[in-house]
Amino acid sequence: MSHRIQRINQLIREQISQILLKEFDIPLGTLVTITRIETSKDLENSKLYVSVLPEKEIQGILNLLNRKSYFFHRRLKKILKIKIVPNIKFRKDERTAQADRIEEVLEKIKQEKKRLKKVPKLLK
DSSP: OOHHHHHHHHHHHHHHHHHHHHHOOOOTTOEEEEEEEEEOTTSSEEEEEEEEESGGGHHHHHHHHHHTHHHHHHHHHHHOOOSOOOEEEEEEOHHHHHHHHHHHHHHHHHHHHHHHHHHHHHHO
């Protein structure tokens, strides 16, 4: 990924985060995080990967954000000083769910190791 694309991704992340925080009605008790952004080389499209807590709210939040993608696009056009402002699509970030599953498996392994260390002591 080019340095320019990385900088644009960072600018988009910062600005969308501010718009979400200040101008968007996210349901109370819901945390929306932009985890990563993938912008095409031609700057036509950006995929914004989102994590939502509680996870059961993810589909409703994604539907809302994607319905309002033109709103975000217009706001970015006013804020950013670049020729082409990418079209925005919001996606669920599967990586966070995968990381949670890995953490659970590692914790189970850790607990099993502790349990197995205690077994020989009991046999003596």
